[in-house]
Amino acid sequence: MDLKEWFANRRKRQENLEIKQPLTTEEYCALWKQCFQCRELIYTRDLHSNLSVCPKCQYHFRIGAQERIEQLTDEGSFKELDSSLSSTDPLKFFDTASYSNRLEEASKKSGLRDAIITGIASIQGKEVALGAMDFAHFGGSMGSVVGEKVARLVEAGIENHLPVIIVSSSGGARMQEGIFSLMQMAKTSAALESLHEAGLMYISVLTEPTYGGVTASFAFLGDIIIAEPGARIGFAGRRVIEQTIRQKLPNDFQTAEYLLKHGQIDMVVERPKLAETLARMIDFHQVIEFRPRVAKTKVEATSTHREQ
Amino acid sequence: MDLKEWFANRRKRQENLEIKQPLTTEEYCALWKQCFQCRELIYTRDLHSNLSVCPKCQYHFRIGAQERIEQLTDEGSFKELDSSLSSTDPLKFFDTASYSNRLEEASKKSGLRDAIITGIASIQGKEVALGAMDFAHFGGSMGSVVGEKVARLVEAGIENHLPVIIVSSSGGARMQEGIFSLMQMAKTSAALESLHEAGLMYISVLTEPTYGGVTASFAFLGDIIIAEPGARIGFAGRRVIEQTIRQKLPNDFQTAEYLLKHGQIDMVVERPKLAETLARMIDFHQVIEFRPRVAKTKVEATSTHREQ
Amino acid sequence: MVNNETKTVPLDFEQPLTVLAQQIELLEAQLQSQPELEPDVTHLRDQYEILRRSIYSNLRPIDHLALARHAQRPYARDYFDRFDNTWMELHGDRKMADDPAIISGLVTIGPYKVVAIGTDKGRNLRQKQICNFGMPQPEGYRKAMRMFEHAEKFHLPIITLIDTPGAYPGMAAEEHNQAEAIARNLMVLASLTVPVIAVVTGEGGSGGALAIGLANRILMLEHAVYSVISPEGCASILWRSADKVATACEAMKMTAAEIHKISVVDEVVDEPLGGAHQNYDLMAHTLQKSLIKQLDKLTKMSPKQIKQDRLEKYRKIGVTVE
Amino acid sequence: MVNNETKTVPLDFEQPLTVLAQQIELLEAQLQSQPELEPDVTHLRDQYEILRRSIYSNLRPIDHLALARHAQRPYARDYFDRFDNTWMELHGDRKMADDPAIISGLVTIGPYKVVAIGTDKGRNLRQKQICNFGMPQPEGYRKAMRMFEHAEKFHLPIITLIDTPGAYPGMAAEEHNQAEAIARNLMVLASLTVPVIAVVTGEGGSGGALAIGLANRILMLEHAVYSVISPEGCASILWRSADKVATACEAMKMTAAEIHKISVVDEVVDEPLGGAHQNYDLMAHTLQKSLIKQLDKLTKMSPKQIKQDRLEKYRKIGVTVE
Ligand SMILES: [Zn+2]
Numbered sequence A, B: 001m002d003l004k005e006w007f008a009n010r011r012k013r014q015e016n017l018e019i020k021q022p023l024t025t026e027e028y029c030a031l032w033k034q035c036f037q038c039r040e041l042i043y044t045r046d047l048h049s050n051l052s053v054c055p056k057c058q059y060h061f062r063i064g065a066q067e068r069i070e071q072l073t074d075e076g077s078f079k080e081l082d083s084s085l086s087s088t089d090p091l092k093f094f095d096t097a098s099y100s101n102r103l104e105e106a107s108k109k110s111g112l113r114d115a116i117i118t119g120i121a122s123i124q125g126k127e128v129a130l131g132a133m134d135f136a137h138f139g140g141s142m143g144s145v146v147g148e149k150v151a152r153l154v155e156a157g158i159e160n161h162l163p164v165i166i167v168s169s170s171g172g173a174r175m176q177e178g179i180f181s182l183m184q185m186a187k188t189s190a191a192l193e194s195l196h197e198a199g200l201m202y203i204s205v206l207t208e209p210t211y212g213g214v215t216a217s218f219a220f221l222g223d224i225i226i227a228e229p230g231a232r233i234g235f236a237g238r239r240v241i242e243q244t245i246r247q248k249l250p251n252d253f254q255t256a257e258y259l260l261k262h263g264q265i266d267m268v269v270e271r272p273k274l275a276e277t278l279a280r281m282i283d284f285h286q287v288i289e290f291r292p293r294v295a296k297t298k299v300e301a302t303s304t305h306r307e308q
Numbered sequence C, D: 001m002v003n004n005e006t007k008t009v010p011l012d013f014e015q016p017l018t019v020l021a022q023q024i025e026l027l028e029a030q031l032q033s034q035p036e037l038e039p040d041v042t043h044l045r046d047q048y049e050i051l052r053r054s055i056y057s058n059l060r061p062i063d064h065l066a067l068a069r070h071a072q073r074p075y076a077r078d079y080f081d082r083f084d085n086t087w088m089e090l091h092g093d094r095k096m097a098d099d100p101a102i103i104s105g106l107v108t109i110g111p112y113k114v115v116a117i118g119t120d121k122g123r124n125l126r127q128k129q130i131c132n133f134g135m136p137q138p139e140g141y142r143k144a145m146r147m148f149e150h151a152e153k154f155h156l157p158i159i160t161l162i163d164t165p166g167a168y169p170g171m172a173a174e175e176h177n178q179a180e181a182i183a184r185n186l187m188v189l190a191s192l193t194v195p196v197i198a199v200v201t202g203e204g205g206s207g208g209a210l211a212i213g214l215a216n217r218i219l220m221l222e223h224a225v226y227s228v229i230s231p232e233g234c235a236s237i238l239w240r241s242a243d244k245v246a247t248a249c250e251a252m253k254m255t256a257a258e259i260h261k262i263s264v265v266d267e268v269v270d271e272p273l274g275g276a277h278q279n280y281d282l283m284a285h286t287l288q289k290s291l292i293k294q295l296d297k298l299t300k301m302s303p304k305q306i307k308q309d310r311l312e313k314y315r316k317i318g319v320t321v322e
């Protein structure tokens, strides 16, 4: 809508208050979305009701943690954990803006406190400890909050004898928390070691995109690893690799399908079948047991974290 | 020596009993050996005192189980186990000759009852359960006797709390014992599982050549795997692979050095250093312990084997 | 998939049957015009059944081999589909490859949930190439090992269906240490505290078969074979002649009945007359019954007993004198 | 190997020292003919020492980085050789490769026998290429994992020496699932009941460093650095400028002193004045003393306590508010 149009409209508005308004760009974008893959224009409400999967080409749009949880869990079953846990700026990190400011911005944009939502919920009747990451918040990066929430989620799983499911989507570690951020890889992996010792199941769901420190820790430690179609998953980013090896990579490099072929994941599951698959997986592993499942090692349940 | 010569000699013998005899071919071969690698002629006694390693090019000649044990163990320390254990012919196997006949032939040729000698010995003062295979007996093939002797050796290790060392040299499974032979792979691996559970060390030494069912069972299950220089080691034979892939293989394919480069063995150790390396390995792993080593699972010590 | 209406490919030793069947067909075609032929047709049909039974109760080892290798022989996937039409396939060794020659997944068999592993030879030429004709790569064995560990963690019994010519004699397979991959599987299988049942459904080819075959109970289908080396390999090494395959088959005692007789195999599972490929559904049903029967017994044991049972089984195998 | 006689390569911030050293050299050359210069030379020599100390007690983060990356910095092999000149190197992941960027073996450190693992950057160009400049492949991490398990089985403590730019962003590395390799190492390290001590001796580069760095105690040499991303990577992402490396170094708090201050690192090990490369023997000796001191404490714990100690350490790392 250019200025002339706008003035024309304003005049019309003044003449006749009931005139129909043309859409603003934001409104337009809110109502319609274009598929990244097939370029089809899709009515947003339709897209949403189709689980944010393009009805034409089945492209799986990125979705946020909230939408993910809504899609997967039984209505009203989700009880959030640690909703108030927030980042601080332990290193007083400052690049072109301060980390504190960036955190505020990120929250304003995403409506979230950090890049993961965790809680207890049921999926088609099966109770689980569930985490969902949100790429829209700070690129889904893992800092102290993501690490701490994952660790607590896993502990909740151990305490309540529940399988743990984490739906990942992340650009990697959060640089602005420096070494703390790197150490969250160790923290989350150590937590999962305790879950493993307790004989409990962990299902990792990889979604577009999952990279870096998240893949090199909890995302690749699933007893079962599921990916969504087309999701790009890897440790190093495609561009970095191309710069390093000075070669073009195959088009489907690091896609879910490529990973399946290379033995890195158990299955690729389309979004409409995800909840059912998870429920069936959980059901399958709740078998008539030969021996009692007992947690052999347990970390102090009270999380001891420093505050600055 | 041709007939004429022989008659001439006989005549001379009759004329003069003190005449010096020319060497027979056998005598000649017994006195001199030609290096397979550098073609050097070596006086057999020198070769033997050099641990059957060519003094010129360091080629490691194949050696038998007896010589191996002499080289490795402290003099007089070797106490053989199960020396009377022998093969039978459970399948009444008959190819161009019967298996029974072949067994007799093999023993006549090698002077052994079967392709492995096992016992308790000390290596530079360290007590060990030691097995040495002999390629000269039936191509070092593994049938019921090799399987049973390995299993008993491992059990002796568990009982006496000793590390186990097996020096392998084998063409693979002994076809003439059919499925019994295949099952010795399972039997020896299962025995080693019990050793592993008992927290005891097993060192596998691979020598020229080690192939087939022996590599795909006890030979590749060492906590530490050592190979002799130049030894050829693999599952499938070089010729079979070349026929399958219709390609020439690299010259050093399946050599100890190739395997080292491909991460399959821990080290290549020259024969003169083997005893010392084994002794140091054993010494290193006898550490001040944090916890008692207890055999968790123990198979009935009395071996129950069928006789037909 | 083959069902009863699909014509199955006849084997050499079935030649007399084929001839007879053709005669019957000819007569049947004339029945309409010459109804007096009816008794002859009936007689021939009876003869056919008698001949069929006679042939199938007098098979030579090489005939079993032909049945075990029949192009229409049901493979692991055919069984899994019939045990549980919603079974969930799990892929990959997590490290570098998903070997299609070894398939694995979560399968319900009657009242039991199990981790199922099987070799896959591939049905059509393209699939056969993808599956490397059922010869696994080291990555396939390592995928199986991941499944063993999964089963152990979740206390799920393991069922393996074996039909493979053996390990693949390839360069990469050696470079990726297939000897170690097989050996490690044997050691891990020996360590498990969950029941393991191995079934040789077709060819049990040497180390490649054993790599998923160290089990509490070994079953063989009636016409399956199991051997330490392929009969072709055996013939060429011992007789230096490819013509001696039949002789090698006899010498090695590789049929289900023979191996059962020497107590290495615990149970021989009946096949439909004419072989498993004559009736996939019936074959799967019979096998399922056998598996459930074995699982009924094994799951009554404690984890410790299950492991002990397996260790003792293999401790005893072999024939020696002192 | 560098010893005290070999000229070490000067770094940027050492420029004033180099200038002064040249002046001293000039004067020294004249001493023979002009003995009256003796006091000047002595004075300058004192000045040199004062300047040196002053420079080394006022290093910027990027100066530490330069020292950590110094071409003559001692690498794992240099330490292992000095701890135990008969240490036994163990090779390979048993599956497909022996990654030269990760070395491992059985090393005696004072009264302790340990499984030692370290990264290797390679000294000359050829070695550097073989070692991929210290960037391990997935097979390297898996080799390390095999060593972790070996140590656990034989109750041997684990020492890791870390000096790596990080994991390698290569195609094969991704295809061989380096993410999983690193993650699996973290989980296995967390599970061990033997003491693990990690020492960042040079560069602690991100996930590649952490893959052998999850330990009961983390030590850093005085001039070592440890960061979640290379400063170059950080600068190019956050400032979109390669010039901002110094700023990125400051922002990330990657020096030993800074990381020790926030309690992620347990001990900072003094280096010889001028950096570890000035005196390999002294550096190895100092580090050995620290390791023995740490081992003295850790080996007093029970296996259960050792594991618990490690889990609690990592459970606590991170800064959040509620
Ligand atoms: Zn689309």
Ligand SMILES: [Zn+2]
Pocket: B035, B036, B037, B038, B039, B040, B054, B055, B056, B057, B058, B059
């Ligand atoms: Zn020579």
